[in-house]
Amino acid sequence: EAGVTQSPTHLIKTRGQQATLRCSPISGHTSVYWYQQALGLGLQFLLWYDEGEERNRGNFPPRFSGRQFPNYSSELNVNALELEDSALYLCASISSGTTYEQYFGPGTRLTVT
C-alpha cells in the first residue's frame, strides 16, 4: 500500500510569488492535514480537510489556503510569499472514523528567497 505522497520535494520561490504544494493521502483516507515546520520549531497546524470540506485552520494568515479534491488529494497554496514562509510543509492523512494516528508524507521543503 502506497503511503502519503507529496510533491514537489523541494520548491524555490521568490518573495511575492505563489507556491502550490500537493498531497495524496493513503488510499481510503478521507482526511488531510497540513503542517508547517520551520527550522528549529515544532509542527504548526495549518489546515485540515475532510470529505472535501475545510474543517479547521490554524493561526495563519488568509494567504495560506487550500482545497481537497474529490479523490481526497489536497493542495496547499501560499500567496504573496514572504521569507518567513521558508519551511518544511508536511501533509498527513487519516481514515475518517478511525481512532488512530496520522500518517505523514515526506514533506515539501519550500525556500523563499
Added chain:
Amino acid sequence: AQTVTQSQPEMSVQEAETVTLSCTYDTSESDYYLFWYKQPPSRQMILVIRQEAYKQQNATENRFSVNFQKAAKSFSLKISDSQLGDAAMYFCAYRSAVGNQFYFGTGTSLTVIP
C-alpha cells in the same frame, strides 16, 4: 484548546542505555488518544507508539514504552537499549476522541552517543 508540552528541547543518551522523554498535556476531556512520533534526519515522520486514555495499561512496542499518568496528564516515552538509529526528533501528540483535531508538542531532539 488542548496544549501539549515537551519541556526537554534536547536530550542525549549513551548507546545501549535508557532514556525517558517527557510530555505533559492539558485537557478537560476524559477520553482521548496520545501518540509519540519520531522524525529522523531524513524527515519522514513515523509513529512510535500510541496510547488510548481509557486503557490503564501502558503501551509497549519492543524497546519503546510509555508511562501514562492520566491524573497527572503526563505521557513519557522510555527508550530502552538505545541504538544509533533512535537519534531523531520526537514529538508527543494528542487527539481528542471527539473529532479529528491533533495537537503536537514542540519536540525533543534525541542524540545517541556511540
